[in-house]
Amino acid sequence: MRSFVAIEIISKEIIDSIKKIQSEFNINAKPVEIKNIHFTLQFLGEIDENKLNQVKDALERISFESFDVTFTNMGAFPKAKFPRVVWIGVDEDSGKNLIELAKKVESSLSPLGFSSDKPFTPHVTIFRIKNKPNDITEELKRYKNVRFGIQNVKNFKLKKSELTPSGPIYSDLQVVSAKP
Template identity: 60%
Template sequence: MRVFVAIEISNNNIINAIKKFQKGVNIDAKPVELKNLHFTLQFLGEISEEITQKIIQSLKTIEFSSFDVNLKEIGVFPKPKFPRVIWIGTDEVGGNMLIRLSKKVEKMLEPLGFFSDKPFKPHITVFRIKKKIGDISGEMENYKMIDFGIQKVSNIKLKKSVLTTNGPIYSDLMEVTAKK
């Protein structure tokens, strides 16, 4: 099964602000479904049921305190002249807390053979772009300073992803709740 460790976006005000943003952007891109909005702390890929159980046991031992993340500003991977993903970033303090949490997850899963191939960059993907659409710098400039609101991070989830022609279907395999 295909799995990843994530923090879901659950604040309805943020979800509504993202929905408004997705409707307002005038580009040929596929918006991420609102119910699928999340930070990916670590993507683990295709793994067996046996390894999944070991991951669950490891993740159960992670301890962290809840914290707030301000979702703001828009970015593009790899760059606005050749966009593939449009994302929402975070404030510096909340972003650093997410980075620390992702490092805890990675450290916990290293003994099972999981390593991140690149440094974690706190972001939520809000659009995926399959075809070449050209430079979107001008369109993104309109949204550069947008503030979507504050998400409380109080749990992380191990999620299963099933890819379909209509997009991915996510389901929860387990949840770790913050200690306070």
């Protein structure tokens, strides 16, 4: 099964901010469904049942404390002139905490043969662009230094991803909670 490790966006304030941006942002792109917006700590790809149990055991041993994430700024990958993805980022402290957690996930899964193909960049994708993209540099400037809200991260999840013609369907395989 296709799987990944993620932090879901559950804050009503942030969800409302994202919905507003998705309705106002001037772009010819498909918005990511609100229920599917998340931070991907690590993409695992296809894993079988045996590997799944090993992954669950490794993730369960990760110890972390809950922390707040402040959502701010917007950007695009690979760049605003030729975007394929539009994202919302986080402030510096939030980024450090998310990177630290992503490193814990990666180091716990590394002995099982998993590795990240690129360094973790704290962001949530809100648009995917399939067709010929327009330069959105000016549009992004409107959201420079805008704060979209704060979410307390109390857990992360191992998720299953089923690809369908109407988009991915995600389901939970495991929840790993912060230690008190």
